[in-house]
Amino acid sequence: MHKTSVIFLISPATEETNIQDVEKNIKNIKMDGLTWGEFRKEPLTGKLSRLRALAVVDNKTSVDDLEEKINNMDLVQSVDIEAMSEI
Template identity: 40%
Template sequence: MAAITLKKDTLQTVLNGHLESVSYIAGATPSQQDTEVFAALTSAPDAAAFPHLARWYKHIAAQGDAIKSYAAPAAPTAAAEEDDDIDLFGSDDEDDDEEKLKLQAQRLAEYKARKAAKPAVIHKSMVIFDVKPWDDETDLKLMEESVRSIEMPGLLWSEKSELVPVGFGIKKLRISAVIEDDKVSTADLEEKITEFEDYVQSVDIQAFNKL
């Protein structure tokens, strides 16, 4: 990734706009680019001025040392590269004529037909959350019911969960879910879980695996 030389306010404005519709800097999962941008920011952005960037920053910060081991962004597939290399309108400098226009129309029709014939690929991931209560008096049953009440397109909670001892009689809820990467942002899901502030003190991603 090229070195970031934009002024801080400009950089944050650009990143905030980019993160409005995506969960990470590149791809559907955390990558080295998230690590590099996180390091470049040096401090948490203003949530009021840059809400999308602040959400992303909070999510990456919560991963701790795990961000050091993020892999490089996934390379585009051969099919995607093939599509990107298609020259729909030719590259010669000849004047437009009837044959050239026919060739352009044929290329465009072939390209659209090939795109339409491709089956839609649904990318899914298994995410395991550790949901921590405030203390040993927190009603963990109600906390789990609250978490499971979250419904989003592309989100499926697992039937099983477990309570894991933390210390001093406190237990945390470990619960997993299968998500469709294009529909569910783990950052948004974490934010929804922490909104149950009567029960939830914090939430961490214990594991994230592509299916």
């Protein structure tokens, strides 16, 4: 089966947003063919950090739909795809 790894870079809504809450909410996203991998907090500037999240999806999962679900969360300011590769 065709699988793709996707690395998302997720910026929290504000400096005060708890990055652990963002991670917990993202891990609660369930889609057919989606498996969450490693999550890592990355410091940016000052108190601001972003979250790097690895997702593995198969051909049943729309990366665009997943990105939209993350982006529509109140705790998230933005989400970008850093990398995508077939595995």
